[in-house]
Amino acid sequence: xxxxxxxxxxxxxxxxxxxxxxxxxxxxxVLTGEAVILRRQLKLRFGPLPxxxxxxxxxxxxxxxxxxxxxxxxxxxxxxxxx
Numbered sequence: 001x002x003x004x005x006x007x008x009x010x011x012x013x014x015x016x017x018x019x020x021x022x023x024x025x026x027x028x029x030v031l032t033g034e035a036v037i038l039r040r041q042l043k044l045r046f047g048p049l050p051x052x053x054x055x056x057x058x059x060x061x062x063x064x065x066x067x068x069x070x071x072x073x074x075x076x077x078x079x080x081x082x083x
Contacts, residue, residue: 031065
């Protein structure tokens with residue numbers, strides 16, 4: 001009986017780990033997609049991106065990427081997007 005219960009706990013832990021891994025992968029995928037779109041918008045609007053801008057995008061969290069993606073619509077310069 002105890003061995004069966006331990007086996008069940010083990011299976012539950014494995015499943016929980018798998019679900020957490022899938023969720024983390026989704027979050028990383030969304031973050032990567034937002035960064036790709038922002039880079040494309042910035043290049044179309046301001047030309048080739050300098051290394052500092054690319055670095056900021058690479059290190060940004062999702063909320064920051066979203067904010068910059070909105071700013072690119074009205075910004076007069078690349079610096080203004082990241083201000």
